[in-house]
Amino acid sequence: MSGITIDNVRKEYDSDAGTIRAVDDVSLDVADGEFLTIVGPSGSGKSTLLRMIAGLEDITDGEIRIGETVVNDIAPQNRGVAMVFQNYALYPHMSVRQNMSYGLKLTTDLGSDEIRRRVESTAEMMGIGDLLDKKPNNLSGGQQQRVATGRAIVRQPDVFLFDEPLSNLDAKLRLHMRTELQRIQDELDTTSVYVTHDQSEAMTMSDRIVILSEGTIQQVGTPAEVYAEPVNRFVADFIGSPSMNFFDVRLENGVLQGADFDYEIPSGLASTVEANRTAENLVLGIRPEHVSVDTEGEETVTATLDVLEHEGSDNYLYLSNGDTEWTVRVDGSTRFEWGESVEFTLPAEHLHVFDGETGENLVADEGATATTDGSSVTASVRE
């Protein structure tokens, strides 16, 4: 098994509109046995990066190493990687058994008995032992997904590459396959790079997450880190569902002034913002689940409940005061009525303040974690 090292890798395409830089100077280390997820919106370059690791795309500049070997000029089949594609890419005229054994026949000198033994044991592991003689078109989406994964596993590669493998499945099956893939990865302990646009997949499956936007890495960290300490507004917005509340604010004398409310923030936080900011305008961010409706003894923000969504264990409140709209997640047992005024506080330890120009989180090391005394922000509704 091997880790992966990506060194200043760049990928450019020529088009009628000029040169398009799909991946821009990306450097990344994937540890041996790690499950790393690359997440980002469409066009962020995540699949291109994965395909460069696989050898399906040439590298414009930079270097990729698998283990100690530089693989820039090594053919895909000789890189020790196996890939699971979004639409599975199973050979439709071959049986499941033939699909799974095809790569072994072409790239190894294993005898047919050994190939059969390996295919059958992998098929058992994937729960598709009884499907070996069927053709892919006779299988359900979930079964095809298992075959595609089995085809990758049976080759015992150094690295697994997954290109949005669950996105064609229905929601329930997707959840099930997530845990299946995690179980398999735990069992095999093979280095895995997983590409998805679904942040919840990334959060639940990964050892670490890479958030990519417009070909550049925004942040690399554990799911907990990227959730709690997003380095910029893009990451804060992309990670978490529903996404973070954002409000344009200014900071005057330790008070964040929004369009329809003012916040007084702890002095330490205010001075951190002052020290790091590059612009007057700032953006305040707080996640829906961190807004607290437990307001006893606190100064509060008051807003009117426009929409209430029941989701069983949670309720989602969509509130507004003036032109400012808030999304708040509360416990499912908390009851509110439509049109009701709701008071809430904004715990300082969960506040994020982003630079209005650069989008950087000015309190990445402070806001979410620095105010360890648990003090809440003093807030008042602007008259």
Added chain:
Amino acid sequence: MSNVETTGTRSPSRWERLFDRSTRELLVGMLFAAPYLVLFSVFLLYPLLKGLYMSLHEWNFLEPSKSTFVGLENYTRLLEDPAFWNALWNTLEFVGLTVPLIVGISLVLALGLNKELVGSRVLQFVYFSPYVLTVSVVGIVWAQMFAQGGVGTQYLGWLFEGSPLNSKFWAMPAIVVTTVWWQAGFYFAVLLAARQNVPARLYEAARLDGAGPWRMFRDVTLPHMKNALLFVVIASTIFQFQVFGQPYLMTKGGPVGSTETLVYYLYELGFQTRELGFGAAVGYTLLLILVGVSMLNYVLVGTNDE
């Protein structure tokens, strides 16, 4: 209150009272099928049955009512007629040379021009364009090229003396070349469309599985193009069996009957010697051959099981 208006139950129309639902659907369906059924009956079914009827008679061209029933005599006569065997052999030779060349050339062109290369669109148009010509244009142009002193004859003069169209050995190959030039473009377009439908992901999966160009062609491209190839083989076989225009325009079936094909022979029987009953028997024999060839193709190349 909702402002959606509700409609009451309306009483059934006369049409609805007369027929129950399934009968109404049947009648509507028949109404839609009727125009084609009329055309099919007039232009296909009637000639087919009339041809069979004629083939069992010694047909009187001027007074059909005075035709005499001869049973299978026309067919037995056919089997003993050396001119029929000559025409059948020539047709088989023509089909045997033309179909593999058309399939091979159109497949090579489709695979080659599938790539996004500079000029590939222009070449696609160039290769397809002969197909839009009529057989008369193609026949006349190529007859001139292969005539004594024609362009083709000059270039290929080292192969034969004079015009190939006057050579018993070279006349058929000349017609084959003409036909391949004329028709490969159509089958090329069919195969190019089929090639472009092969998902690119499969080639990527095959590359990761260690497949080289040959394995990719064998294990990805060919299985995906199987149905299109089957169509090309069957369609071109059926079409080539009916070859008439090229020998008619280029060689008049000669020299010494070396390019007289089944349809040309049929034409001679029908329109020159007026042996319409016998000619109908030749036509029916050709039909049976074509049905047999189609079935053989299905058996050999297989049917779609995916």
